[in-house]
Amino acid sequence: MDLGATLCTRSKPKCGDCPVRSDCVALNTGRVNELPAPRPKKAVPERHAIFLLLMHGNDILLEKRPGSGIWGGLWCPPQFDDEAAAKDWFMRNGMEASHGERLATFSHTFTHFKLHITPLKIQLSRKPVRAAQPGSVWLDVEEALGAAIPTPVRKLLENI
Template identity: 50%
Template sequence: MANHHTALTPSGPRLPAFAQRLVRWQRAHGRHDLPWQVSDPYRVWLSEIMLQQTQVATVVPYFERFVAAFPTVADLAAASLDQVLAHWAGLGYYSRARNLHKAAQMVMACFAGQFPDSAAVLAELPGIGRSTAAAIAGFCFAERTPILDGNVKRVLARWAGVEGFPGEKAVEKQLWVWAEALLPESAADMPAYTQGLMDLGASLCSRSKPACAACPLRDDCRAHIEGRQAELPTRKPKRVVPERATCMLLIRHGDRILLEKRPPTGIWGGMWGLPEVADSAAALAWCESQGLRVKLGAAGPALLHVFTHFRLTIVPQAIEVLGEAGRVAEGAYQWYRLHDALEAAIPVPVRKLLLQQGSGLD
């Protein structure tokens, strides 16, 4: 095992060379054909929000459909939240879509439809943190300001030999200091430099089996020199993922199914879902409370849905309404034909359940 030295301090003659090598590499070997590699801050912003927690290959088709539906920030601001969520459905982390909609409305109301050209002001918009603001400012306005997303944390932690899990505040603070110190001297290099950091982290400097032989930074990368690529950055401490369970009610009335508008915040906030109770035994009581006379069908096979912070086991309970639909289609509830339900802003597991159970609804 190589000796573990303390991390270098962000100063010295190597620093300008870091940016120069990265910019040269990006221009020769980086990605140049992504649909959001344009000077339009609306598209750059949209891509940055979509790319949080989500891989490029997943994002591209969503991005293209989203831009086709909402070509400008004005179109997005004028759309309903339901329309926005319907185009986001399947990407997960739905607070991103709610913040996207709010931010678009703020750009229209407070900035006359023009995105602010500084990272400091951009970071005041909902859902835009320091790194996302810097990416928009660096790509579109050539502002010399650092980014620090997950891929960039890995590149800098390895190159500078920064110990500790990057999700911890003290470690992240240290990485921000490096990110600031390594910026190119010329603002004109900012778009290529910013893209280069992202590209390097997404390709050569991958989490497992990094391709160090092709890396432009290998000659003075601490992880490479000390053979510690597998150790840096320090992995997140293991923790037990909580398990939760719920029963989702597939309530049919003729050729329609009942959907419930979820509260505006929390998991799947603002989306349409199925009514939920603790278990199948509570299903009848819920129907009675809504004035529905029903016949319970069989509970379907359980569906496991994994979130970042917990695992959810969903038991679908089929229910047929006999006679009148009662007073249920008021307020948060609405009857949908299957086709319309599948077009609505529904979470992935609800879509799966509707498709599994939907043969009698179309």
């Protein structure tokens, strides 16, 4: 007999009909409502990322994600594991900032992990060569909102 499925249900255990009632610790200690204790929730792994919101006037640079992985095939701002990697990429691409600001970090929960994203909004003094690279596109923010972008990016662009 599957006790857990028939008699010993978590919400309404039928202790009166239970064949193991004499040995039941929960019943004998008056803790039928407490035992078994719920399984502790598994901690969700947390990761961090930087979004580079590269602006030229009201245009923003978006990159197409690889087909597999998170936000596969969607358009997103360039993403990095940390600020050092973002800065390195920025310098290697010969970009020049006229103004920069760090926006509030926000979180997005995926099935297997939580991603904390810190957007760095940088106004460029000129549009870099990267504009011509395949998989990258400069779009007016309004146009970008109409493109295939993930929800967190949409929320970000709506408040940029």
